[in-house]
Amino acid sequence: MLQDGKLYIGTSRKPDDTNNKPEYLELKFGNRHGLVTGATGTGKTVTLQILAEGFSNAGVPVFCADVKGDLSGIGAIGEAKDFLQKRADQIGLAPYEFQQFPVIFWDLYGEKGHRVRTTISEMGPLLLSRLMNATDAQEGVINIAFKIADQGGLPLLDLKDFQALLNYMGENASTLSSQFGFISKASVGSIQRELLILEQQGAEQFFGEPALKISDIMRTTNDGRGAISVLAADKLMMNPRLYGTFLLWMLSELFEVLPEVGDPDKPKLVFFFDEAHLLFNDAPKVLTERVEQVVRLIRSKGVGVYFVTQNPLDVPETVLAQLGNRVQHALRAYTPREQKAVKTAADTFRPNPDFNCAEVITQLGTGEALVSTLEGKGAPSMVERTLVRPPASRLGPVTEAERREIMNVSPVAGLYDEDFDRESAYEILTARAKKAAEAAQKQAEAQEASPQSSGGSRWTLPGFGDDEPAAQPAPKQPKARSGYQRETVAEAAMKSVARTVASSLGRALVRGILGSLRR
Numbered sequence: 001m002l003q004d005g006k007l008y009i010g011t012s013r014k015p016d017d018t019n020n021k022p023e024y025l026e027l028k029f030g031n032r033h034g035l036v037t038g039a040t041g042t043g044k045t046v047t048l049q050i051l052a053e054g055f056s057n058a059g060v061p062v063f064c065a066d067v068k069g070d071l072s073g074i075g076a077i078g079e080a081k082d083f084l085q086k087r088a089d090q091i092g093l094a095p096y097e098f099q100q101f102p103v104i105f106w107d108l109y110g111e112k113g114h115r116v117r118t119t120i121s122e123m124g125p126l127l128l129s130r131l132m133n134a135t136d137a138q139e140g141v142i143n144i145a146f147k148i149a150d151q152g153g154l155p156l157l158d159l160k161d162f163q164a165l166l167n168y169m170g171e172n173a174s175t176l177s178s179q180f181g182f183i184s185k186a187s188v189g190s191i192q193r194e195l196l197i198l199e200q201q202g203a204e205q206f207f208g209e210p211a212l213k214i215s216d217i218m219r220t221t222n223d224g225r226g227a228i229s230v231l232a233a234d235k236l237m238m239n240p241r242l243y244g245t246f247l248l249w250m251l252s253e254l255f256e257v258l259p260e261v262g263d264p265d266k267p268k269l270v271f272f273f274d275e276a277h278l279l280f281n282d283a284p285k286v287l288t289e290r291v292e293q294v295v296r297l298i299r300s301k302g303v304g305v306y307f308v309t310q311n312p313l314d315v316p317e318t319v320l321a322q323l324g325n326r327v328q329h330a331l332r333a334y335t336p337r338e339q340k341a342v343k344t345a346a347d348t349f350r351p352n353p354d355f356n357c358a359e360v361i362t363q364l365g366t367g368e369a370l371v372s373t374l375e376g377k378g379a380p381s382m383v384e385r386t387l388v389r390p391p392a393s394r395l396g397p398v399t400e401a402e403r404r405e406i407m408n409v410s411p412v413a414g415l416y417d418e419d420f421d422r423e424s425a426y427e428i429l430t431a432r433a434k435k436a437a438e439a440a441q442k443q444a445e446a447q448e449a450s451p452q453s454s455g456g457s458r459w460t461l462p463g464f465g466d467d468e469p470a471a472q473p474a475p476k477q478p479k480a481r482s483g484y485q486r487e488t489v490a491e492a493a494m495k496s497v498a499r500t501v502a503s504s505l506g507r508a509l510v511r512g513i514l515g516s517l518r519r
């Protein structure tokens, strides 16, 4: 039943309910993407589990999100339960063997897995705007912020770096606007408020270093199995935008980092996108277009993307058209929208003369699905009514103790546990501010000692080098000391940006389709 180059999904049934034939997913078409849909409780997660198992056994690393905690059991050996054995007998899976899979648990919050982080810089303006649900005006400001940081060599690692940069932009809106485009102070303010909300939701943990290395989700074990990265997403799902944006960032990282490989014998990585509707739910058109583009292009990097969602209408048509391997579990058809979903799902299959797709979709039992995969030269196989195999790993969650044990022996244990706070925009801007403030203090003292030397209306900022072009016009003499310091911070940062921009012409960072950094 297990064959080289193929992954066993289950066994299809004839109209008289006898076994028809085993249904496989061909590994060489594993990068041609896939779709798993079905109403709640129809068997999507189990299907995801057996697909992940199959890929892992074939040496393909897998990344998936565990939305309800019930997928974690893939890291534990399965148990002979009556209903599972019954399914195995029914489809002729003999012997029904149990197996434990090499799992790496990840968690943005660092509770149920190794910490996953990225930096603001790496995430880029497009995804950050999406994360903050930014208006067009705010997005404009975010784009300018990245322009300043990318060109000026100000590393944006965590939320406080971004806050510092926004402060600086707010204070220098008019000067910067002439150079980078219009910066509305109101927009800066609202982005800052959004950032505070994100921080309160725990997103600050997600931004910083060490950032996740893509090579760590592409590991294989010594015995040649692909590691299955399981992202704990139960808590994350309470912030659906963060969840969606994070997975998009992963996708865009994979796209930017991995080399072209054409169509390999088997995928380099398979990426399951559970609750995929969150990705497209009122996403701006430009983002949907970019996602479509990434999905299309990432195939030749050997990455298969599998969307898992309740309703096939959740996925835009342009994306849907690219998903070659399909497992359609039961759908209900009470409301007009549900009926439309059934029709859409049925229409996308290569019909089988033995049955009416639309009718059967509403009659499928739990763990039963309409299956069509790519075959031959890459054409979809005729759709078959299929009983999905039972998993070899545990159905249901791991215990807390099991999770700890798996984390302790994980190949990335210890690599991501500690925050690493290197010098970045916040420190740079603060240090310059401090320096400038000290300089200002000195100057004030000097002025007190010999008032006549203060006659000139121009002055240089000590501590920023004598090579500065003839000093910029002096800031208005502020009355309060704090005000004075603020002005100086702005001045200092402005100079630093201007200088780095000048010295870095031609080596500004380049961003890819989804706005993350090009390597």
Ligand SMILES: Nc1ncnc2c1ncn2[C@@H]1O[C@H](COP(=O)(O)OP(=O)(O)OP(=O)(O)O)[C@@H](O)[C@H]1O
Binding pocket: 038, 039, 040, 041, 042, 043, 044, 045, 046, 047, 068, 083, 084, 087, 366, 367, 368, 387, 388, 389, 390, 391, 395
């Ligand atoms: N292939 C299968 N073999 C045996 N039992 C299955 C299979 N698929 C599903 N089941 C049974 O159906 C139950 C529900 O399946 P599953 O959790 O995969 O549904 P789901 O579609 O992911 O639901 P939800 O949308 O609520 O997450 C499982 O706990 C299991 O008991």
Ligand SMILES: [Mg+2]
Binding pocket: 044, 045, 046, 068
């Ligand atoms: Mg599920």
